[in-house]
Amino acid sequence: MQPQFYNIVNDELRSSKETHRVTDPRTEEELWECPVATAEDFEDAVTAAQQAFTKWSQTTVPERQALLIQLADILRANASELASILMKETGKSKILADIDVQASVAQCLYYSQTALQDEVQHEDTHSRVVATHIPLGTVAAICPWNFPLILSNIKVVSALVTGNCVIVKPSPSTPYAVMRWVELSRGVLPPGVFQVLNGGAELGAAMTAHPGIAKISFTGTIAVGKKVMAACAKTLKKVTLELAGNDACIVCDDADLDVAVPAVASGGFFNAGQVCVASKRIYVHESIYDEFLDRLVEVVEKQFAIQEDGLAPSVFGPVDNRVQYEVVKGIIEDCRNKGYKIVTGGKTEEVKGKGFWLPPTIVSRPPEESLLVQEEQFGPVLPILSWSDEDDVIKRSNLANAGLGASVYSSDLARAERIARRLEAGGVWINQFERPNFGAYFSGIKDSGFGGEMGKQGLLSYAYTKCLHFPK
Ligand code: NAD
Numbered sequence: 103m104q105p106q107f108y109n110i111v112n113d114e115l116r117s118s119k120e121t122h123r124v125t126d127p128r129t130e131e132e133l134w135e136c137p138v139a140t141a142e143d144f145e146d147a148v149t150a151a152q153q154a155f156t157k158w159s160q161t162t163v164p165e166r167q168a169l170l171i172q173l174a175d176i177l178r179a180n181a182s183e184l185a186s187i188l189m190k191e192t193g194k195s196k197i198l199a200d201i202d203v204q205a206s207v208a209q210c211l212y213y214s215q216t217a218l219q220d221e222v223q224h225e226d227t228h229s230r231v232v233a234t235h236i237p238l239g240t241v242a243a244i245c246p247w248n249f250p251l252i253l254s255n256i257k258v259v260s261a262l263v264t265g266n267c268v269i270v271k272p273s274p275s276t277p278y279a280v281m282r283w284v285e286l287s288r289g290v291l292p293p294g295v296f297q298v299l300n301g302g303a304e305l306g307a308a309m310t311a312h313p314g315i316a317k318i319s320f321t322g323t324i325a326v327g328k329k330v331m332a333a334c335a336k337t338l339k340k341v342t343l344e345l346a347g348n349d350a351c352i353v354c355d356d357a358d359l360d361v362a363v364p365a366v367a368s369g370g371f372f373n374a375g376q377v378c379v380a381s382k383r384i385y386v387h388e389s390i391y392d393e394f395l396d397r398l399v400e401v402v403e404k405q406f407a408i409q410e411d412g413l414a415p416s417v418f419g420p421v422d423n424r425v426q427y428e429v430v431k432g433i434i435e436d437c438r439n440k441g442y443k444i445v446t447g448g449k450t451e452e453v454k455g456k457g458f459w460l461p462p463t464i465v466s467r468p469p470e471e472s473l474l475v476q477e478e479q480f481g482p483v484l485p486i487l488s489w490s491d492e493d494d495v496i497k498r499s500n501l502a503n504a505g506l507g508a509s510v511y512s513s514d515l516a517r518a519e520r521i522a523r524r525l526e527a528g529g530v531w532i533n534q535f536e537r538p539n540f541g542a543y544f545s546g547i548k549d550s551g552f553g554g555e556m557g558k559q560g561l562l563s564y565a566y567t568k569c570l571h572f573p574k
Contacts, residue, residue: 105187107281109139109300112150113293115285116143124275127193127420127427127458128412136277139299141308147297148314151240151267154294159237159265166263167214172290173259174210177203180286187279188250193420193458195412198373202279205540206255212540213263218561223569230572235565237265238340239316242309244330245280246322247273247422248376248480253344254280256540256555257319258296264564266316267295271309274302275423306330313337317564320344321378324504324549331552342553342563345546346478347506348382349536350499352489352521353394354512355387361533362511363397364405369509369535370484371406371462372417376426379507379529379536381484383475385499388490395486399446399464406462406482410454420458421481427458430481433474434463437483442468447483470498478504492521500526506550507536528554 108115118137126133139147177184181203188199218235225231243257254270261268272280277300284298299305303326310318310333317340320330327343334341351369353362369381386394409416421427431450438448447463463483468474474485489495499508508527512518515532522530528545529536538544538556545554553563 104134105278105282107134107136107278107300108285109137109143110281110284110288110298111143111147112297113288118143122274124191124278125424126190127422128410130456130458133190134278136281136300139301139305143299144305144308144312147269147299148240148312150294151269151297152314154292155237155239155267158267158292158295161265163217163263166265167217169290170210170214170259170263173287174207174214176286176290177207177210177283180282181207184251184279184282187282188276189412191276191278192247192250192422193412194373195409195414195416195419197415198417198419202249202251206251209252209255209259209540213259216541216558216561217263218558218565226574228574230574232570232572233567234570235264235562236568237565240267240269240314241317241319241564242315243268243270244306244309244318244320244322245270245272247275248373248378250276250279251283253321255283257321260555260561260564261319262291262296264561266564268297269309269315270296270298271301271305272298274300307333310334310339311336315339317341319555319563327552340563342555343551344378344544344555345506345549345551346480346504347378347527347546347550348476348478348501348504349379349507349509349527350525351381351384351509351535352495352499352511352525353384353386353390354510354514354517354521355389356513356517357387357390357511358513358533359390359394359397363394364401365511365533365535367398367401367405368417371402371482372535374419374421374460374462374482375484376422376480377536379538380480381509381535382479383499384484384486385489385495386486388488391486391488395445395464395466398486402462402464403446408454408459408461410457418462418482421460422458424458426480427460430460430479430483433477433479433481434460434483436473437465437468440472442466442472442474496521496524501548503549505547507531509534509536
């Protein structure tokens with residue numbers, strides 16, 4: 103039997119006249135019908151959220167945290183169904199789909215233990231000032247496709263623990279698992295607190311314009327992020343933007359290659375490079391360049407080879423959707439047409455019979471101004487550049503238009519830290535590839551974002567801080 107998917111408004115399952123189907127990126131099979139939310143669904147969801155907010159906003163942090171534990175239990179109990187839906191809609195292997203579910207469980211549990219506390223901000227002989235954090239209202243979570251559950255769930259749990267209602271809009275490329283997740287969680291939270299609507303740019307834009315939405319938490323491209331921010335200005339909505347990066351990775355001459363080579367391979371090719379903080383530009387010290395490149399190619403060919411069977415133990419997969427597939431294909435073809443040295447991969451036609459497959463591709467020393475180096479590839483193609491002067495590589499690493507993550511490999515931790523502190527990015531990883539930690543603030547600087555999420559600091563963007571001034 104075909105699984106059914108619904109928009110969820112006020113705990114009600116809603117179908118729609120308009121539907122769409124996602125293409126399985128592994129096989130190009132058309133998946134299930136998915137209802138597209140109407141303008142009326144959206145209006146009803148905002149009304150339901152506003153009604154629910156009156157009581158929900160008065161619940162205590164421990165009450166809400168107890169409900170997060172119940173949400174984690176539901177995710178766990180339905181992990182296998184959610185992972186199999188994710189595998190179909192994203193093309194992820196079982197290992198990757200399981201990560202999407204299990205990390206979402208961990209997010210619920212993390213916030214069941216972490217919340218904003220009141221704090222005394224000032225005290226003297228005349229007064230005592232206590233800062234307290236109050237919810238904003240209804241949050242709209244506008245999400246991308248690369249980790250459908252993790253990236254929407256972080257917004258959901260952050261909004262809920264701070265006492266907000268939340269309406270999730272998954273990417274239309276990957277709506278199914280998120281819709282099922284909200285459906286499964288019905289009954290845990292009061293109706294109207296946690297809702298989901300499927301739709302594309304039109305629905306996203308409507309969310310950014312609606313006066314009943316207090317905050318937009320957006321993850322996606324820089325171009326759309328700018329539109330979101332401009333639209334939010336009209337109603338002075340709070341806004342968090344988690345946007346694209348083009349992460350530099352610096353490998354020093356004293357790096358332990360037994361650590362650096364496999365880590366850089368994972369940084370570049372985990373989930374076929376479709377990670378916002380993937381290592382996207384690799385700068386290797388000239389004195390170890392040849393050895394590093396040979397060893398990297400060997401690891402990548404062995405560990406990131408295409409495995410058509412989603413159950414194979416692999417963290418590599420196809421490109422998630424046709425639009426992104428064409429983007430990455432175009433970047434590889436540009437490298438080929440310009441005569442850059444492709445040391446592995448590079449094929450873009452007939453890679454497999456069906457599916458949005460591209461082989462892991464490594465390009466040696468493309469020019470700094472090439473498309474591959476300047477643009478976010480967000481796919482399985484990696485430029486390996488070289489350097490010999492520390493100031494020069496830091497200058498090349500720091501971009502004017504992006505600064506999400508970065509990584510540094512050196513056996514000398516003091517040296518690695520010195521470089522890390524000079525890299526203009528929201529997070530820098532040392533002797534490891536970029537892996538967000540839900541206890542650590544995650545944000546992009548420059549065009550890579552506005553505000554951030556995760557950790558205690560991330561919660562501040564889901565609340566107003568109100569000061570209570572007591573006399574002494
Ligand atoms: P996208 O910007 O195309 O779409 C993101 C979401 O915005 C989707 O839900 C889409 O329907 C919606 N949208 C489109 N137009 C809109 C509009 N005018 N108003 C409101 N919403 C609109 O991004 P994508 O292709 O889904 O995601 C890939 C990008 O996301 C990559 O650039 C990646 O680096 C970035 N990303 C960033 C992070 C991070 O935390 N910084 C995490 C994951 C992905």
